[in-house]
Amino acid sequence: MVVRRDSAVGEQESGEGKKTAKVTTKGTSGKSAGNPESRTALVRRARRINRELAEVYPYAHPELDFENPFQLLVATVLSAQTTDLRVNQTTPGLFAKYPTPEDLAAANPEEVEEILRPCGFFRAKTRSVIGLSKGLVEQFDGEVPGRLEDLVTLPGVGRKTAFVVLGNAFGRPGITVDTHFQRLVRRWRWTEETDPDKIEAAIGTLFPKGDWTDLSHHVIWHGRRICHARKPACGACPIAPLCPAYGEGETDPEKAKKLLKYEKGGFPGQRLNPPQAYLDAGGRPAPPLGAG
Numbered sequence: 575m576v577v578r579r580d581s582a583v584g585e586q587e588s589g590e591g592k593k594t595a596k597v598t599t600k601g602t603s604g605k606s607a608g609n610p611e612s613r614t615a616l617v618r619r620a621r622r623i624n625r626e627l628a629e630v631y632p633y634a635h636p637e638l639d640f641e642n643p644f645q646l647l648v649a650t651v652l653s654a655q656t657t658d659l660r661v662n663q664t665t666p667g668l669f670a671k672y673p674t675p676e677d678l679a680a681a682n683p684e685e686v687e688e689i690l691r692p693c694g695f696f697r698a699k700t701r702s703v704i705g706l707s708k709g710l711v712e713q714f715d716g717e718v719p720g721r722l723e724d725l726v727t728l729p730g731v732g733r734k735t736a737f738v739v740l741g742n743a744f745g746r747p748g749i750t751v752d753t754h755f756q757r758l759v760r761r762w763r764w765t766e767e768t769d770p771d772k773i774e775a776a777i778g779t780l781f782p783k784g785d786w787t788d789l790s791h792h793v794i795w796h797g798r799r800i801c802h803a804r805k806p807a808c809g810a811c812p813i814a815p816l817c818p819a820y821g822e823g824e825t826d827p828e829k830a831k832k833l834l835k836y837e838k839g840g841f842p843g844q845r846l847n848p849p850q851a852y853l854d855a856g857g858r859p860a861p862p863l864g865a866g
């Protein structure tokens with residue numbers, strides 16, 4: 575992996591052209607310290623970060639287990655306020671009992687609540703997945719639609735959920751602005767926007783559309799494994815030279831290494847059934863609910 579310490583400093587523009595605050599980069603060569611970062615330099619740095627992350631996580635994939643668009647849609651709704659691991663441990667039981675939208679639309683809510691209990695907010699989530707199943711049956715003949723404007727008409731389905739489904743079940747490019755994505759793009763000064771829709775629009779201007787889905791995986795994987803919310807592992811971060819926020823977390827390499835999660839830290843991943851590329855790279859499947 576080749577990294578240069580020359581482009582992570584300065585006053586820069588957001589994806590919508592607004593000036594943002596001047597930033598300084600700790601731990602870089604300081605070659606361009608104090609210089610404003612042009613729009614062109616920002617685009618280059620952003621794309622370089624994405625390329626570096628593609629090398630670090632060549633097997634990046636959606637971390638929700640699914641076998642069809644319906645399962646991905648339900649799993650994505652269930653993933654609010656919990657980990658993908660917990661969802662993956664819960665959905666096998668749910669889909670074994672209710673394999674189709676028709677089954678879930680006709681389900682007894684109390685029985686669904688019992689299955690979804692481990693995911694937290696299980697009453698609201700039960701209402702959501704039964705509601706969206708009814709929507710699928712009533713409006714779309716029991717099929718998950720492959721268009722953003724249709725998906726967002728389903729109860730409990732917003733743009734983030736819709737993009738996850740479009741990108742990963744239909745192969746349509748989309749940017750998934752989840753909590754990790756929001757945190758990291760702000761740390762990298764890719765945008766100063768805080769509203770998810772505005773972040774999505776701003777970041778969309780930095781990358782070709784065909785990169786959007788993989789970019790989302792790379793950023794989210796980095797947020798989960800290395801650039802954590804409270805204690806980013808800066809000292810073990812492969813893109814530190816490109817990051818204006820270097821030093822926000824632990825910079826000691828040995829201490830930073832201990833903060834790494836999932837396969838970077840020697841722990842299993844989140845999917846019970848991960849893609850082969852992940853297993854080939856040494857990743858381990860997550861255990862089912864109740865194991866160990």
Ligand code: SF4
Nearest residue numbers: 801806808811814817
């Ligand atoms: S871990 Fe530190 S250096 Fe790496 S991207 Fe996050 S804030 Fe930047």
